[in-house]
Each structure stands twice: as structure tokens, then as C-alpha cells.
Amino acid sequence: MTKDLRVAFFLGYKSIVNGNKSIIALMIFILSLAFVNLIFTTSILNGVTATLDNQLINNSVANIVIDPQEYPTRENYIINTTKLRQQIKNIPGVTATVVHYNLMATFAYDKDKNGQFKYGSWPVIGIDPEDEPIVTGVSTHIIAGNYLKDPGIADIVLGSDIAGGYGAATETTSLGGVKIGEKINLNFGNGAQRVYTIRGVSKVKFTLIDQNAYITTKDAKSILGISDDRASEILVKINKTGDEDQYVKQIKKLAPDLKVRKWTEYTSMLDSITNSFDLVTGIISAVGLVVAATTIFILIYVNTVNKRRQIGILKAIGIKENIIIISYILQSFFYAIFGIIFGSIIMFCFVAPHFLSHPIALAIGDISLAIKENQVIQGIFSLLTAALIAGLVPAWRAAKENILEAIWGA
Amino acid sequence: MNIDIKVKNLKKTYTGKVPTYALRDISFEIKKGEFIAIMGKSGSGKSTLLHQLGLLDTPTGGELLIDDVNVLKLNDREKTLFRLQRLGYVFQEYALILELTALENVLLPAFALNGSHQSYRKRAADMLDKVGLTDRVDHRPNELSGGEQQRVAIARALINNPKILFADEPTANLDTNSSREILELFKKLNKEMGQTIILVTHEPDDRKYVDRVLWIKDGLLEKEEKIS
Numbered sequence: 309m310t311k312d313l314r315v316a317f318f319l320g321y322k323s324i325v326n327g328n329k330s331i332i333a334l335m336i337f338i339l340s341l342a343f344v345n346l347i348f349t350t351s352i353l354n355g356v357t358a359t360l361d362n363q364l365i366n367n368s369v370a371n372i373v374i375d376p377q378e379y380p381t382r383e384n385y386i387i388n389t390t391k392l393r394q395q396i397k398n399i400p401g402v403t404a405t406v407v408h409y410n411l412m413a414t415f416a417y418d419k420d421k422n423g424q425f426k427y428g429s430w431p432v433i434g435i436d437p438e439d440e441p442i443v444t445g446v447s448t449h450i451i452a453g454n455y456l457k458d459p460g461i462a463d464i465v466l467g468s469d470i471a472g473g474y475g476a477a478t479e480t481t482s483l484g485g486v487k488i489g490e491k492i493n494l495n496f497g498n499g500a501q502r503v504y505t506i507r508g509v510s511k512v513k514f515t516l517i518d519q520n521a522y523i524t525t526k527d528a529k530s531i532l533g534i535s536d537d538r539a540s541e542i543l544v545k546i547n548k549t550g551d552e553d554q555y556v557k558q559i560k561k562l563a564p565d566l567k568v569r570k571w572t573e574y575t576s577m578l579d580s581i582t583n584s585f586d587l588v589t590g591i592i593s594a595v596g597l598v599v600a601a602t603t604i605f606i607l608i609y610v611n612t613v614n615k616r617r618q619i620g621i622l623k624a625i626g627i628k629e630n631i632i633i634i635s636y637i638l639q640s641f642f643y644a645i646f647g648i649i650f651g652s653i654i655m656f657c658f659v660a661p662h663f664l665s666h667p668i669a670l671a672i673g674d675i676s677l678a679i680k681e682n683q684v685i686q687g688i689f690s691l692l693t694a695a696l697i698a699g700l701v702p703a704w705r706a707a708k709e710n711i712l713e714a715i716w717g718a
Numbered sequence: 719m720n721i722d723i724k725v726k727n728l729k730k731t732y733t734g735k736v737p738t739y740a741l742r743d744i745s746f747e748i749k750k751g752e753f754i755a756i757m758g759k760s761g762s763g764k765s766t767l768l769h770q771l772g773l774l775d776t777p778t779g780g781e782l783l784i785d786d787v788n789v790l791k792l793n794d795r796e797k798t799l800f801r802l803q804r805l806g807y808v809f810q811e812y813a814l815i816l817e818l819t820a821l822e823n824v825l826l827p828a829f830a831l832n833g834s835h836q837s838y839r840k841r842a843a844d845m846l847d848k849v850g851l852t853d854r855v856d857h858r859p860n861e862l863s864g865g866e867q868q869r870v871a872i873a874r875a876l877i878n879n880p881k882i883l884f885a886d887e888p889t890a891n892l893d894t895n896s897s898r899e900i901l902e903l904f905k906k907l908n909k910e911m912g913q914t915i916i917l918v919t920h921e922p923d924d925r926k927y928v929d930r931v932l933w934i935k936d937g938l939l940e941k942e943e944k945i946s
Contacts, residue, residue, distance in 0.1 A: 310833070311832075311833030314829075314833055314834075315826075315829055315830050315833070318829065318835065319815075322815075322817045322818055322822065323817045325817075326816075326817035326818070326858065327817055617813075618815055618816065621809075621813045621814075621815065622815070623798070624774055624801070624807055624809075624813070625801070625802070625807060625826070625827050625874065625875075626798055626799065626800075626801040626802025626803070626805075626827060626830060626831075627798075627802070627826070627827075627830050628795070628798055628799075628830070629794075629798070631830065710775075711774045711775070712769060712774055712775055715809070715813065
């Protein structure tokens with residue numbers, strides 16, 4: 309067997325070294341594109357789900373959301389939040405907690421000061437300007453004016469989709485382009501009315517978040533008539549995303565009546581988007597692999613058909629079929645390995661850096677490539693397996709062919 | 719035994735809508751060291767006969783003993799090894815491996831038989847020297863003339879010391895001078911090395927190089943002609 313391998317390697321090596329350089333270069337180029345296609349499509353779809361995940365965790369609900377009791381009676385607020393937050397903070401691995409006050413209001417803004425108001429209804433979240441940046445990242449996405457500051461009475465930060473003028477998909481339903489420092493009227497669901505000064509505009513590039521407005525907890529509590537430490541929800545940040553389940557269990561032990569959810573459960577709509585993308589990623593990966601395998605198969609098949617006469621000659625002079633088949637498999641491995649190497653260079657040196665500096669702007673945020681190590685490894689093994697099959701089948705067929713038919717093409 | 723090949727009632731029929739009887743009950747013997755020509759008109763079955771003798775094709779019936787081995791009972795794998803160890807071939811169209819140099823083409827059968835090419839480089843170079851290509855060892859087939867390629871093919875056919883050398887119209891694509899050189903080379907190998915050679919040719923002039931001619935007509939052995 310070692311003897312056969314040596315001869316097969318010799319024939320394969322000579323075929324590559326002394327073969328038609330243009331064809332070899334073309335085969336490697338096509339295989340490198342097949343590899344890039346395999347990694348790129350999955351990475352871009354991973355990028356979509358990663359962006360969705362990051363937006364939710366970093367700018368909206370953190371890792372875990374604690375909502376008020378639902379059974380046996382539905383409550384509007386979580387009580388004794390100070391004590392509960394302290395207990396949660398004591399759990400090892402919990403980075404921080406914040407309380408939110410969730411309101412809904414109708415906004416009225418007279419842009420041209422001519423009595424022509426534009427109206428719209430959006431969520432308003434009461435936040436602690438000092439604590440909030442530890443848990444969510446809206447404060448780092450202020451695109452005009454400033455973030456809220458304590459005490460911040462009668463100050464408001466608007467999401468860009470509310471403010472308008474920042475090219476959002478919902479531009480027509482926005483306030484049409486607010487100016488920093490101007491006044492805006494809010495009528496809350498409970499009948500309270502307030503006039504706020506617009507301090508800033510935030511934009512995280514995720515429509516669901518950019519349709520929120522932010523006021524201070526003091527303001528929110530005054531509107532809701534809360535004088536103690538009740539809150540609408542508590543957000544919990546942990547230091548390792550993915551470990552939420554164990555923290556949810558521990559928090560549920562501390563507050564068995566409250567609704568404790570991971571970020572993944574928080575919005576069913578995003579879950580369905582993520583699941584859909586996972587499905588699409590799987591389908592596209594499978595299709596990409598079939599395309600890559602077919603490409604290799606066609607290339608190797610054409611190559612072996614072109615060398616049919618040579619295969620016949622080799623058989624005629626007494627070279628074993630196994631040696632011929634192995635030599636073609638080695639050649640297809642060579643093409644696949646160099647296709648993977650050049651594909652990796654294209655992917656990691658050109659495509660990935662390009663998308664990092666020029667992400668695709670979608671309604672859920674800036675999408676870049678999320679290249680997962682396991683998918684790259686899977687891509688490599690898939691391509692090598694495809695090369696094995698694509699090298700084996702045509703070489704096996706050619707090697708099994710009648711010698712005279714192979715030589716004279718009968 | 720002094721017999722290299724024994725053929726008895728050899729048949730080859732190509733099946734189809736109308737069966738073609740390419741070889742019909744051919745019987746003959748070839749002695750060790752003989753230089754035989756198989757001659758006949760185009761389509762007479764001479765190449766078909768050579769292909770059966772050289773184990774490149776399987777006869778429909780009959781018996782074939784080569785070097786005392788009933789080769790028709792060998793399986794494909796055994797036939798391959800038999801070809802590698804005991805038979806050598808020279809085809810009409812040179813049939814060299816294009817990616818290999820002259821030297822590599824010659825040593826390939828030895829490498830396949832013994833698993834080492836380094837130890838056979840000298841022998842391959844000697845074989846090329848014997849066919850007059852000492853200065854062409856590192857040339858690839860596309861850098862050689864037709865006659866030179868055919869001489870490389872002869873050197874390759876001889877590298878494993880085959881019992882029998884088969885040559886299927888080896889001069890068909892060569893000019894007169896090259897053809898004469900190749901046939902003289904065969905004659906020299908036959909005389910000096912005692913090599914059994916079976917040559918298929920349609921050139922009547924080639925008879926002068928051989929010991930005996932087997933005349934084939936319509937798939938039958940028409941006559942045997944001894945050349946003095």
C-alpha cells in the first residue's frame with residue numbers, strides 16, 4: 309500500500325507541477341470562490357442574528373428582564389426593588405441591574421412654531437442616567453445634543469425614529485426633524501401632561517429601540533405617582549452571555565412571583581426572525597456546499613475526461629487502478645486545500661475587513677460578517693469531503709473503463 | 719519450455735445488432751526470442767489479435783498461455799500485475815505521459831513494480847542510452863520528435879525486463895527514416911537481448927526485420943511465413 313501511495317503521489321505531484329498552469333490556477337481560483345461563498349453566506353446571516361442579539365442585549369433588555377407578577381393577580385410594578393436588586397447583585401457573575409419605568413405617551417411637536425403640531429405615540433422609558441449606561445448602551449449612541457443627566461427634570465432624549473430627520477424607514481411617521489433645546493409636549497396614558505426640553509437624539513440603528521424616548525426615573529415616578537421603590541421592570545446584566553439559564557433560576561428563587569425571562573424570550577418577533585435566519589443559514593449553507601461539491605466534481609470530471617487516454621495508457625503499462633484513483637484524489641485534495649487557503653486569504657484579508665469598515669445598514673443595525681470558527685472548520689471539512697468524492701467518482705469511473713476504449717476513445 | 723505464447727482457438731466477437739467476428743479460432747505458438755510480425759489488410763483483425771495477446775482486451779473464447787500462465791483465468795488485478803511484470807507495450811501514438819520527462823516515463827513501470835524510483839533512475843537512463851536518447855532524458859514528450867517519443871516508449875516497455883514486447887504499428891506516424899531507425903532498434907533488441915517481440919504492421923517492407931510473419935485475413939490466420 310505504501311508503494312502504491314508513493315507512485316500515486318509521484319503521478320499526482322507531476323501532474324500538478326507539470327500540468328497546465330492556467331487550468332490549475334483556474335481550478336484553485338474557482339474553488340477559493342466556492343469556499344468564500346460557503347463561509348460568506350453563513351457569516352452574513354450570522355451577522356444579522358448577531359446584530360439582533362447585540363442590539364437586544366446591549367441597547368434594550370440586557371441579559372435578563374424581570375417583570376411584575378402575572379399570577380395569581382397581574383401587578384403593574386415590582387415592589388421592593390432596592391432590596392431585590394441588592395440580592396441579585398450579590399449573585400456571582402451579575403455585573404449590574406437597573407430599573408425601568410415603562411410609559412406610553414402621545415408626542416406633540418410644533419416644528420415651525422406656527423401652531424401646526426405633528427403627533428405620534430411612542431414608548432417612554434424612565435431611566436436612571438447614572439446607572440443605565442452600565443447596563444444598556446443608548447448613552448453611547450447620542451447623535452445630536454446630550455444624554456440625560458441628573459436631576460434632568462423635564463429633559464427628554466428622543467430615539468431618532470421619533471425625532472425624524474435621520475433617514476429612518478419610519479421617517480413619515482416621525483416628528484419631522486426636531487431641534488435640540490426645543491420644547492415638546494407629552495400626553496401620557498394616565499392623563500398626565502408634561503412639557504419636555506429635547507436634550508438629545510439617540511440612534512442605535514434598530515427601529516424597535518430608536519422608537520423609544522427616555523426621561524429620568526424621577527420624572528417617570530412623578531408621572532406614575534410612585535413615591536416608593538417600585539418599578540416597571542428590572543434589567544440584569546451578567547458578565548457571560550449564554551449563561552442566562554442559571555441566573556434565571558437563581559433570580560426565580562429570590563423572587564418566585566415575578567416573571568423572569570432571558571433576553572431570547574423577551575420578544576417573540578425577534579425570536580422568529582432569529583429562527584428564520586438560522587433556517588435560512590442552514591439552507592444556504594447546504595446549497596453552498598452542494599454548489600461547491602458540484603463545482604469540484606465538474607472540474608475534476610472534465611480534468612479526468614481530458615486525461616482519459618493517459619489513464620488508459622497507465623493501465624495498459626500495468627499501473628494499478630488504485631494508484632490512478634489515489635493520484636486523482638490527491639490532485640483534487642491539492643486543488644481543494646489551495647482553494648481553501650486562497651479562499652481564506654480572500655475572506656479574512658479582504659472581504660471581512662471590508663464589511664467591518666463598511667457594514668450593511670439595515671433596520672436592525674449595521675450588519676457585518678460574523679465568522680464562526682466552527683462554521684469555518686465545517687466549511688473546510690465539507691470542501692475536503694466534496695473534493696474526496698469529486699476526485700474519487702470520475703477517477704474511479706475512468707480507471708474502471710476498458711483500456712482500449714480509454715486510449716482510443718471508442 | 720521454449721514457448722512464450724501458445725494460442726488455441728482464440729475468438730473475439732463484438733456483440734451488437736450484427737455480431738462482428740473479429741477473430742475466428744486462431745491458433746499458433748511463439749517461441750522465446752522470436753521476432754514476429756502480424757500482418758494483414760486494414761480491418762483484418764491484426765490489432766485485435768495483439769490486444770488479446772497483450773491482455774489489453776478479453777477474448778470471447780479459446781485458450782491463451784503466456785509464459786506458461788493461463789492468462790484468461792487471471793482477474794483484472796492479476797492481469798495488471800502480469801502486464802507490469804512480464805509484458806511491454808509500444809503503441810502507435812507514442813502513448814507517453816505528458817507531465818513526465820523522458821526519464822520519468824521510462825522509470826514509471828519500474829517505480830510501480832518496486833516502489834522506489836531513485837534506485838531505477840540509472841537503469842532508466844541506461845535504457846534511454848540504449849535507444850539513443852542520452853541527451854534527451856529531461857525532455858518532456860512535447861519537446862521530442864515523433865521518432866524520439868517512440869524510442870522513449872520502447873525504453874519504457876523494456877525497463878522491467880518483459881518476457882514479451884508488443885508493438886502496435888509503432889512506425890505508422892513516423893517518417894521513413896524514423897521508421898527504419900525504430901525497426902532496426904527492435905531488431906537490435908531482439909538479437910542482442912533475445913527479446914521476444916510481436917509487431918503489428920501493414921508495411922510489407924517490414925518483413926525483412928522479423929523472423930516470422932503471421933498473416934491475418936478476416937479474423938483468421940491465413941498463413942505463417944518464415945523469413946529466412
